[in-house]
Amino acid sequence: MSHTLDVQHLSKQFNQDLILSDLAFQLKRGEILSIVGPSGSGKTTLLRILAGLESPSQGSIHMYGKEITFQKANRRDISLVFQQPLLFPHMTVQENITYGAKLAGKKNNHKISELLKSTGLDRFKSYFPSEISGGQQQRVALARAMATEPEIILFDEPFSSLDPKLRQQIRYWVRDFLVNQSITGVFVTHDTEEAMIMGDRLALFHEGKFQQIDQAEVIHKHPANSFVADFLGGHLVIDEQNYVPLKECSLDPINEQEARSYNGVLQHITYQNGQAVGHIFLEDLDHKISLPLEKPISGEEVTLYIKESSIRTFGGSSL
Template identity: 60%
Template structure:
């Protein structure tokens, strides 16, 4: 079993009367990557700043390799933080920014710098200053600078948000492969569930100052702990505080079986296409929610629809099954 690299115990953080982090406790093993996903403004960035030493926790403790680092200054922690904004040194070139990171950590290696420049597609811009390259190029440089330090833990605060979709996809896999190759422990914050699933060995759904559930993507999807997890994961219709049904089990026409069925009336508001297949976006007033369901065909005058749910397919939230 891999040793524990980072351990957080009963972490709390308040700003005046607002409790942002509410008793967080978790562990990261060496080389483990945890994706923290949650809505904007939920406190994900505050968590990273506390871990990096840029904010002091109101209560609780932080441990690295069995040593209490709660009071350790940021520059004394073997932790790198990659912000949403690049924050490069404006008077240094792309290459100099990366070299600076490596030299500060005393891990400079010319071959490593060359490999990083090539990996982020910035070799031809190595002598450019930050003001002379695009925002996406600046963020790639910031990523390379953080990785050049080879820290024990890297914290990512939505580092791909400013990149175009194709580059974002490529960099996701490159960063993931780099972390795995280096056996680097990482915590990756995002509000994008697809990104969270690509990057993390496990996913932590963060809301209301706490982790609502931590687990592999398949576990969170098939066995959500509560309404908040099901809502954020998507792919479910929440019936009430205790029950939900996977969208794949909802029928827009009555089934031919003899089983009991719950029926809800809905109104189709939009028709879109995903991977070439039509998807109906349906408002269900009785549940106060909207769902997107794949359909075989929908005529333009079909606005009122019925959702038929076999009761045998209705599930209970995991938290309620253990009460």
């Protein structure tokens, strides 16, 4: 069977800058891909091309084997949820949600009322967007995208304007919804944690390319390169080829022959998930790491000890 979405050799050039360079990936039906990367790296451009709002310089996009590279945005069976809710201010909540479905001739009152119920917006259906809260607005925006029953929904950091607590709740709600309806999704974010919650697979995007696409666990265990290891934050990057998982680093001397050590400065301590975390600047590597502390440390000067045997090479080749 052909893939729901098949992207090949996708490139986008803007003036002289190459924003996307030779991207390729496939999505199965119902699969959710999280694309994570630094802000301003071109993730939004990728989504806009997939949605049909911009055209690629090169490459092709296929949906179920049919080429849609040059199909207009309003003809594609793909929906895009922007960072801002962008509700139509002159329509009620219900009219907003029904809008796309009505245009597609897919208006189904039962489905709409199901959506209103599952978003918890039933009570607000005749309110105008200006009369409901930001979190509710974003839920309406999501419901509006879902009501058109698209094959694929693209999300461009849809929770970034919400406060952290609301964000937590809505993440799981969206994820469950997509899974229940087996809708294929592409989810763009700069937040690694969010990417892991939302996606079946994770794609690390940097400098116009996917640095690595895989399940979170695989990426964490075998980062493909120093960017991936650095961005995820679970590893100490020693150089372009080598890294050490943070959990194998120690601030206590190790009784072993083959060990090396780095001098560092403990800059401050924060507390996360009930654990003290030390933020240490390693002068030798000109690099900052965050390491859980097992016991209190006195003084600012610390030394990090590493077994030679725990040093690994990028590319997932070492085990």
